[in-house]
């Protein structure tokens with residue numbers, strides 16, 4: 001697919017018009033050079049100016065040296081999807097500079113170090129050369145910090161050229177460093193010097209402008225992984241076991257950062273245990289053991305980890321043990337692209353485990369939902385006594401997103417059907433018995449007891465082997481089938497309880513779009529664009545598997561359905577075709593899967609192609 | 614077996630030995646594993662173990678089936694092959710008041726589960742970890758396991774060309790604080806070790822040679838009954854002396870590093886974390902289990918000379934357990950409810966405010 005952008009996005013062309021709050025920056029640096037601080041500072045400053053902004057890190061699987069890019073989209077209309085084109089590049093990496101400016105539109109901007117003495121190959125763009133070394137040299141900065149602080153030079157220049165007040169930059173830096181005066185000052189002095197240098201030496205020639213707005217008031221800015229960690233902490237997680245893997249690591253890091261939320265003020269001790277396991281098999285094993293014993297237990301991982309977890313996932317499903325597994329998806333197969341985003345684990349995770357296994361999967365589409373599913377996943381897991389997978393992705397998990405402040409959990413903690421000593425006594429008095437896997441309520445969900453329940457009849461034998469409803473080993477076909485039928489009943493009930501899709505439906509429109517997860521901003525934007533051209537669409541955003549019944553209606557009520565997803569095989573389209581009872585030949589799969597966040601441009605081109613307009 | 618002596622009798626909890634049994638075993642008649650189950654039943658009865666506080670954990674194998682055959686009033690988790698240590702880790706984290714008894718096989722622990730086994734000990738997960746070691750994979754019909762001695766022959770699988778893994782050695786190196794070897798044909802010692810292990814705070818590993826009568830009981834196999842009966846060399850007689858019962862005069866202190874040989878009949882008293890003592894009355898070669906160097910040297914010799922030494926091989930003052938290192942509240946995490954699990958709304962609002 002080409003890199004031209006949606007028509008209205010690049011209305012700049014050569015018209016000379018002022019373009020305010022509607023363009024993108026790209027910052028090209030070397031990985032490990034500390035540019036993340038500078039980029040976040042710009043994003044936070046723009047956010048503080050009330051301008052809708054989204055930052056995305058496109059980074060290599062490398063600790064130091066390889067090229068890395070950061071894109072910042074400023075959108076007065078509040079669009080946060082990735083655009084395939086940028087108007088302004090800060091090229092601080094000589095290795096990629098030539099490539100980085102190729103795609104700039106005429107009238108675009110390139111900010112680069114003066115000391116490169118670079119041949120300016122394009123006459124249709126504007127170059128701003130800035131003395132990086134000389135600016136930094138004025139200050140006494142420890143050698144090991146020098147590279148990172150050098151990146152503050154572009155912050156200062158960008159601030160001057162695009163009218164970001166120094167004061168706002170200072171506040172953003174202060175946020176970055178949690179108010180610690182020393183690092184704030186060390187970085188700020190460089191920003192300030194670069195700003196003043198730009199004021200004295202640069203003449204603004206481009207047409208891009210930043211103007212304060214009031215569109216971010218009352219909003220927060222946060223990554224999906226941090227949101228998920230907070231959700232879990234407010235959801236009563238008590239045991240987390242994990243093994244580091246990008247892009248899920250920052251989820252557990254955030255749990256460690258915010259663990260104080262779960263500190264008992266009297267004793268100073270925590271109500272959550274976080275253990276780094278020796279691998280993902282042990283990580284899930286620990287939470288299965290913990291979930292069985294009554295903890296609210298979770299892990300966070302990504303592709304390779306999910307692969308390793310499959311045997312335990314099947315055990316937890318079959319032995320009916322509540323656990324929560326976050327899969328912050330990265331690009332597979334195999335080690336794949338460890339630092340690139342993907343939605344490619346849908347089919348594998350939905351059916352994780354050998355035999356007839358299927359799992360509840362939650363699919364957050366925003367950081368707000370990362371928070372919400374962070375706590376809700378535990379309630380579902382305990383209600384249904386089963387593993388719950390949360391399918392986030394790298395784009396959602398690791399990038400900073402604007403969001404409404406998170407809503408405090410709207411429902412009390414649901415620990416499901418657990419019989420403590422007294423409840424067990426009452427149960428037996430009433431029913432004359434209690435058997436672990438007997439379907440007393442005809443909803444497929446049976447009653448469990450926790451180890452340590454002080455009652456001579458509380459114990460039962462948990463196993464992954466065939467069992468009857470008394471939890472006794474059985475190889476009888478009838479016992480096997482009866483158990484599987486109950487598990488199916490349970491799953492069918494879950495269908496009605498999992499988060500419902502978000503539907504925008506108008507009878508009379510013939511095109512239905514279905515998508516999920518981090519694609520949402522791109523889909524929203526493309527719908528606006530298509531509508532402006534007279535192509536009206538309905539939209540259903542899935543938030544969970546199994547599919548809820550209204551998904552069937554949505555699919556069957558349209559002439560054409562486009563399933564937009566960020567994997568190569570069109571996995572969600574396959575799920576829809578598999579589960580929807582009826583003719584699904586009108587489902588068309590729009591599956592990207594190139595490692596980058598979905599762009600409106602790509603969706604637009606594809607839909608236009610099929611709609612033949 | 615203790616059954617005859619205890620018919621009709623009850624223990625401190627008012628329970629009979631019968632009350633400590635589980636389902637009827639489905640293992641091959643004569644399997645060494647059954648005799649270990651019986652010793653677990655006896656010990657639990659003797660010490661008045663509260664079954665409701667016990668969790669029985671296992672992996673996969675004939676050995677791992679046995680938790681169904683003892684302590685019928687305890688919760689049990691027969692998990693997947695080689696991964697019982699992680700289940701034990703999570704379960705004891707969720708509820709540290711539980712007494713965890715794990716049963717595994719030499720395949721379950723020494724092959725597929727070796728990694729988890731070692732990491733569990735490194736973290737010092739408090740549990741009794743029993744390996745029912747028969748040198749073969751019983752459940753999959755008699756393949757060599759990693760504890761089979763080099764040179765051993767099996768009818769179908771031929772000669773084992775690789776050196777054996779000594780699971781006691783692995784345990785000591787891995788950081789276990791209680792390491793013993795025994796023989797399922799030596800019921801009294803198994804019971805004594807089980808009692809001591811149950812009193813221990815930390816990972817207690819007991820590697821019990823437990824013949825597979827179906828696939829590895831040829832008298833020339835060193836995991837057979839005949840071999841064990843003829844060749845077992847117990848290091849000592851073992852007795853657990855409850856707190857406060859040790860006569861002062863009997864406490865002899867031996868500097869383990871400079872230990873001179875002590876006479877047959879002489880004893881070593883190993884003080885446990887709660888003041889209980891393990892009395893080791895010497896009947897075999899000199900050995901002070903409080904010395905890691907001695908323990909490792911002993912096992913080295915065992916390997917070189919193919920000796921079948923049994924007894925308490927290594928004991929270490931308990932280190933902090935995994936839970937101790939995590940600074941969590943005293944109430945078991947599994948029992949926390951309501952407010953303790955969910956911070957108040959103000960906490961969230963304050964946090965949100967700080968992010969605006």
Ligand SMILES: Cc1ncc(C[n+]2csc(CCOP(=O)(O)OP(=O)(O)O)c2C)c(N)n1
Nearest residue numbers: 674675676694718719720721749750751752
């Ligand atoms: C992942 C996996 N691989 C293989 C098996 C098949 N399997 C079942 S038991 C076993 C070996 C058991 O040997 P051991 O632990 O020594 O127990 P024993 O039967 O000898 O008591 C194997 C390989 C399995 N259950 N799971």
Ligand code: SF4
Nearest residue numbers: 641644675751825826
């Ligand atoms: S096969 Fe061997 S280990 Fe398994 S039950 Fe029979 S005798 Fe015991």
Ligand SMILES: [Mg+2]
Nearest residue numbers: 718719747749
């Ligand atoms: Mg074996």
